[in-house]
Every structure is written in structure tokens, then in C-alpha cells.
Amino acid sequence: MDDDAEAAYSRYAAEQWGRLVRAAVFLGAGPHEAEDLAQTTLVRCYAGWARVTNADNRDAYVYRMLLNCLRDQRRTRWWRGRVDVPTDVLAAGERIEDTSEAVAIADAVHRALATLTKPNRDVVVLRYFVQLSEAQTAAALGISAGTVKSRLSRSLARLAADQHLLDLTGESR
């Protein structure tokens, strides 16, 4: 990677960091795991950057990568155990300024989104929260745009109807 490309990559990583971590949390990761996943995702993107840098659906690629990392993590989870601790060589520990707040929010989010199936949750997170376009969401998830549309409207209706959401935030704020 030449200097220009690396500068562009760094800028992209810095811009996306917040969205990636939040997306990982909303997809079901704990706070430490979320930062690990965001980091692993960006590291993997570095390797493919030349192919990604000018691709129109770069964001779709990056979030697909995040989903793959999450899946890989889950695949090995049964023998690593489910404890949310910084596991990676790139220790994540001190970057979360207020761990307790992050834990509380992640917890509330996980409970709120538990009413959705995983495919529906993926759509809501990528389309609604990350604000990918419908086409990007479809590309990231490998489903049709029509399916994105129908899953999103079903899920949003479901969430809107969910009374649990009303007392969600009592403890996190």
C-alpha cells in the first residue's frame, strides 16, 4: 500500500470506527468484543484495501466483513466461553472510558433487539442504524433489495410495538 492509499485507509478507519463498534454492539457483541471485532474487521480490510478503496459498495464490503468476523467469533465461542474479555493481541482494555455505561447500554440494546430474529436484526442494524443504503444492505447480507425492504418494515413494526422499549433506558441514563 502506498502512502496515499494508507492515508486514505487511516482516514476511513477513523471515520468508521464509531459506527463499526456501535454496529457490533447492536449485532449482539459485548463492549470489549465489539472493539475487537471492529479492529479485526479493519485489519482484514487493510489486506483487501486496493480492491475495496474505489468500490462503490465499499461500506457493504466492510459491514459484510464485520458480520463474517462476528460469525467466526461465534463459531469458536463454544470452546472459548462466553465471557466478554479482551482476548485479542491488540488488547482493548483501556479504550472504553466508561465501561459500566457501555455494558449497561449494550445490555439494554441486546434485550431490546432480542425480539428480532437474527436475519431481521442484521437488516435493522445495517439499514436503519448504520444507515447503509438498501442496495448496500442487500449486498452486505447477500439478500435481495426486496427482502431488505420487507424485513426492515416487519422489524421496525415489531420494535415499535414492543412495550419493553419504554422502560429500556431507565438504568442506562
Place this chain on the structure above:
Amino acid sequence: MTDLERLWEDYPVGPAPAADILREGRRRITARRRHAVTRPLLAAGTVLALGAAFLTGTLVHRDAGGSGAGTGTTAGQHAGPTGPSPVAFQADLPAATSCGQLLSSYVDRGLARVTAWGWDDGMLGGLFDDQANVPLPSVAGSAASMDGFAAATGTVRQTSSATGTNVQEAGVDEPDTVKTDGHLLVRVHGGDLLVYDVTGAAPAQVASLALPRVSDPELLLTGSTVVVLGTDSITPAGADGHGTAGTRVLTVSLADPAQPAVADDVAYSATLLSARQHGDVVRLVLSSGLPDLGFVHPTGKRTDKEALAANRALVQHSTLADWLPTYDAGSGSSQLLDCHNVAIPPADLGLDTVSVVGFTAAAPTRPTAIGLAGAIGVAYESADDLYLTGVPQTSARCPGCVQPLAGPAALGPAPDGKTDVFDFALYGDTAIHVATGTVNGIIADRWSMDSVDGSLRVAVGASSTTADANAILTFRREGTRLVESGRLGGLGRHEQIQAVRWFDDLAIVVTYRRTDPMYAVDLADPAHPRLLGSLKLPGFSSYLHPLGHHRMIGVGAITAHERSTAQVGLFDVSDLSHIRRLDVHAFGTGTTAVAGEDARAFTWLPEHRTVLTVIRHGRAGYLAILRLHAGRLVTTTVPVGHGGDVDQARTIGLPDGRVLLVTASGVRFLAL
């Protein structure tokens, strides 16, 4: 949702550990290079007999059928779903000489792709199949030639199609949830087709019809026949999104508008990539994806090696029925493609089966179909030609290296940075492969391509082998090759193309990183595309719409604090070397302009000098009514629903000047 939105924003995130990421990224790239040496060769030894199918039939000349709808067909071509088209492949794509040859091509390439986890590390194929999907351009805009327009280089007014849809190409209609012929209006709502009479003082619903066995339907309208296209709800993809969703085509007769009736019902076992209508001919591009062969994966009792061996055996024992799509017009399922009508593509093309299907609205049960045993990314259709871009094979088997996984191959061209473009000439309901070209760079989507008088122009993004900037390329057909005849590079270094608008002899291109450079490119001499002028502004336009010779609208966004704000700009394009922005209207923080993703959410009403475009704010949707007055945009908004309904909001200008607003809650006239 507001609680969840607040949690999203409240979640504490520190700064990115940029140094760690860079260090680790560099380290893994080094590791990857070491692994690359041992990477197995893919499909080694496959030598293509170029031009083998060349002499199998009589060349059909473009002027034989003209460009009118249906003129190129003969009775003989309607013999069945695989109607004989011995001349379907007249260029360098060789048709399979036998079913055995076709199957071994699938198996060989399948073996190169299968892993211990199934296709590509357990992600089923067809990953980015939908990037070229029908309704959703991320790069927008094209205008075709207008009869009698012979003025100097410049923009040309474009209005919606005859059925009220804002389309890419004049004369080539696109499916939508609403269609009208000026008297009747049809729309899909829930699972129903609703029919309205729009000739009175208020739209009156005259009938509704439940649409059977189809989900997420969209419509085409030709004469008094509605063609309904949607996902087959009988054989849907698995709940996890894996597997290939089928496509169902229903035709509904409006001969008696009060009694609409399903005339025909045809199911295809492949996913719809693109649907277009030209006259009474409907053309579909379908992707079959990779077959679900019941793969195993490593478990506590099964090692990686055993799982791989089992999966390889499954590929080896697959049959053509696993790979080729089927078709069912009600009398049982049969194979859509005859082996001899399937071309075996170059070895580096990804694995898939793409079907190009044509039929007339009156005879949907008798389609003609040809196939390409490879993966395509983008389908662009002009009145006379269908262009498909190739997607290269992913190198799934690279043990231990940091693979960009399954998707990215579709993101860009092969490692050599080139994209194949296959040109199919269209004659009525038949398509004939007439030429292949190679584009150096990445073609983002259908809006990046344009064809005028049979010559192709393409806006490309940078690839690994081009300079890091975008370019405009022009191609001419020489025999069976598309040959690059002109190139203008250097458009937006390190930037991505956001929007392109094509005219006979002009392209307007928007790229973006932080500002919005808008370039005007003179294409009057295709061999020497020339930069006329550029304009840089904050934000960017993702959809461009020419209002006429002097004015253009750009719909886009400006980004601040990771939140984008929709904006609409009015541009003066009367002097292309000095494009000026006359006015801009920014909407509230967190808004997005739906037209940036779906041009169908945009309508230009010249007689009212008014632009209508849908703006989303959180779950809520608004129709922005922008009236041009003395070089300014005078803006008002009207609510158009919530959630998924926002994407369905449409506006249609009727020939008599009245304007319809169609939302989930109904159809009404809009007072302007």
C-alpha cells in the same frame, strides 16, 4: 425506536486505535504474501476454443429487425422455453457443445471453489448478486437521445416514462410499484393489485385482486396487460437468506378494469437481477446462484480434511439439474435452458448461471432463453442492447491467508483490474451475444454505462492497475470486439463516482470525498473525450436530473458529524465550462434523499416547473415539492408515511397536467 436511536448515539466509543490497526494490517499482508506462493492454481489448463460457436448460424444484422418492439421475432422462436436460437452466440462466448461438457465445466469450477465449509468458507454463493438489482441505483442518471435534438453539446430534458416511472433510459421502462396509462392507475399494496380510475375529480378505486404466490411484487404495464414480477413465495430462500429465491411472473388482464384477472403464472427457479420492458417485450436477467448441495462442515467428529473431501464428492456428483434453472408455466417444472443455449465463459469468470429471458406480455408462458454459465455484476439495457459485466472467480481456497472472503470479487474486477463486458443485441424477445470488451477499471452499477447508436460509454472507478482516479471510456464495436476508442482519466483522484448523467455527446460526473467535484465531459468526438469544466462544492449529488438545456437538479447529501443531511441543488448548465449552482436547499440533520438510491422517488414536472422528491427523516417520509422561481428553489413538504412505506411513495404527472401522489394510505391528486 427513538430509545434505541438514543442508545446508538449515547454508546461511548473512544478514538480508533489507528496505530494498532495499521501495524496489524501490515503484518498480515506480509504473512499473506508468504502464503500466496502455495496458493493452488484455479481451473488450470482450461483453454477456451474461442469463436467455436461462430459459424453455427447465420449472422443476424442489426438493421434486419429495426429497433421496434417485437419485430425481430419469428414464429419459430416461440417453440418453447428453450426456443431454438442456434445463433445466440456469435462472438467469443462459446455455447456448450453438449450437456456433458457443460456439466464438467460446472464441476471443475465448483471443485476450485468448494471448501470444508461449503461454498466459499460456508457463505453460500450469489453474495453480491443483487448489486445490479432492478430498482436501486446508488449512482444515478441517464438521458437518451431525443428525436430531433441536434443542438450543440448540452443537457436535455428528461421526463418520466409513459407509465409514470422515472427511468434510466428513454423508451426502456422499468418495474415499479405504481404504473399508469393516463386513465387507469395500478399499484401494489400489501399483496394486492389495486386498480384506480384517475380520469375523475378524485382517483376512484375500481377493483382489487389478490396476487397469488408472489412477494415484494413490482409492475410493468403494456397495453391492458399488467406484468407482475416478484419473489416466488412458494420456493423462497431460507430464512437466513441463503439459497436462491425464485422469481414469479404473473400477467393480469385489465381488459375489464373492474374485473382484473390473472392470465398467466410462470415461475423461474432463479433470482431476478434486472427486468426491462421495451414495447410489448419484457426481458429478465436471472441468476441461479450456487446450488445448495447439502454440504457438511467440520464438527467435533469430522475433521476439516474429511469435511472437504465430503463436499468435493458432493460437487463431483452434482447433476445439471443442480446447476440449471427451471421454469414452470403451470404444467410442471422443466429446464429453462437447453445445454446448447448456454455459453461457457472465460475460465476467470465467477461461478453462476445467468439466464437472459425474453417474452411478450401476451405470451409469457413461451419465453426464449439463453444462458451464461458465469457470474455477472451489472446489467444495463438500452433500447437495442443488453450489456452484462463479468464478475471474476473468487479464489476461495487459500488456506491460512487473510482472504477478503467471498464478496469482494464482485466488488471489483479480477486481480488484473479488468472487467469483461458482454454485449447482447436485442431483437424482439431474443438476445444475441455479438461482442465482448474489456474495461480497465471498475464499473459500479448500471448507471455507469450508456449506449448511444450502438457505441458504449462507461464511467469507471480506479482498479488496482489503473491510476487512482475515475475515468470516462468510450468503446466502438469492431467485429466481435468492443474496442476502447477514447479515454479521459484523472476525474477525482482518490474519490468515488457518486452520479453520472449521460447525453448524446456529454457526460456529467460527480465524484466525492469531501467536496463535490462535478465534471462536464464532451463526448462529441468519442475518440477524444474532453473535460469542459468542473465545479467543487461541499457535499455531493447522488442523483442528477436534467430539467432542460439550461438547468439541472442534483439530489444528494452533505455530511457532518457522521450524520448526513439531504440537500437539493439547482445548477445552471447553460455554459458547461462554467457550471454554477444557483440555489441549494438543505433539509434537517439526519435526513436522506431517497432518490439517491432509487431514482423512482423523483419526478420532474416541466409544465409546473416543479421537482418532487422523497426525503426520509428517521422513520418518517416527506415529499419535498421544489418549485423553480427566478433561479431559486421554493420548497414545501408533505408527509408521505412511515417506515417501509416511505420507499413506496411515488408521484406521477398525468398527461393532462394533474399530479398524483401515491402512498401506502392511498392515491390522491396533489395540489401544486
